[in-house]
Amino acid sequence: MKVRIDWTYKSPKNKVVQFLSEELDANEALMVAQDLERTGRTKRLQFADRHNSNWSVKELKNYVKEVETEPHDVIAYYDGGFDRHSKRAGLGCAVYFKQNGKDYRLRKNALINEIDSNNEAEYAALSMAVQEIEFLGVHHLPVRLIGDSRTLVNQMSGEWAVPEETLARWADRIDQRLEKIGIHPEYEFVPRKENAEADRLATQALGEIMIESLIDLNADN
The missing domain is CATH 3.30.420.10 (Ribonuclease H-like superfamily/Ribonuclease H)
Structure with a gap:
């Protein structure tokens, strides 16, 4: 599944900026999301698929785990x-x-x-x-x-x-x-x-x- 990372960044001076990534494979998006969370500047992070459904990190991890054994x-x-x-x-x-x-x-x-x-x-x-x-x-x-x-x-x-x-x-x-x-x-x-x-x-x-x-x-x- 392809998703976009919807990341809301909060600066040290409390300025909030929202970023939307290009489409990535779900596994790749999860790896990038982990790096973003390590910055300590994440106010909100979720994923959006092609059908405009939103996924939390936990939901996307569970999805990837479930589908791995299926086609x-x-x-x-x-x-x-x-x-x-x-x-x-x-x-x-x-x-x-x-x-x-x-x-x-x-x-x-x-x-x-x-x-x-x-x-x-x-x-x-x-x-x-x-x-x-x-x-x-x-x-x-x-x-x-x-x-x-x-x-x-x-x-x-x-x-x-x-x-x-x-x-x-x-x-x-x-x-x-x-x-x-x-x-x-x-x-x-x-x-x-x-x-x-x-x-x-x-x-x-x-x-x-x-x-x-x-x-x-x-x-x-």
């Missing part, structure tokens, strides 16, 4: 490929996460039928990524969901409406699943070249090359 710091890349002749879609997702001090990567693809457009394939790929996140046991955490469809990102972020009924149904199902497991989605758009892994998985699915793997990234070092 956290989750980033999911997704992509959908569409074959207009067969009306089939290849779906791909790559999910990166941390657990028990280790880094993991889950890769998954799938081939589905009766898809009507490339936009629908993108929604189906996002839905699969969210499903895999749920299967991992991720819950009540922020999750970054990264794709190369600007339309989907803007629609799921609420910036654009979803006029097509088919896509609206996909969006509703995705929102319901995220709400069920308490995930706070952070939708991000990237150019296709930065989504190459998910794109390749989707292409392999269209070629009926199926991939499903979970690896410890630290074991490769």
Whole structure:
């Protein structure tokens, strides 16, 4: 989880100044906060997350301790490929996460039928990524969901409406699943070249090359 340090400083002459840091990982923010408290000039110190929730030092320490044994710091890349002749879609997702001090990567693809457009394939790929996140046991955490469809990102972020009924149904199902497991989605758009892994998985699915793997990234070092 990313947080900002909200620090209120009190000078020797009782002048009070408030500082708000840039975003830091929760563990890093706690270490910086400890250094700030050692100055003896701390009037108030708390943390603010991306959802405008405030955390005390004790609350953030407890949070970090609790999530360490569960999948956290989750980033999911997704992509959908569409074959207009067969009306089939290849779906791909790559999910990166941390657990028990280790880094993991889950890769998954799938081939589905009766898809009507490339936009629908993108929604189906996002839905699969969210499903895999749920299967991992991720819950009540922020999750970054990264794709190369600007339309989907803007629609799921609420910036654009979803006029097509088919896509609206996909969006509703995705929102319901995220709400069920308490995930706070952070939708991000990237150019296709930065989504190459998910794109390749989707292409392999269209070629009926199926991939499903979970690896410890630290074991490769």
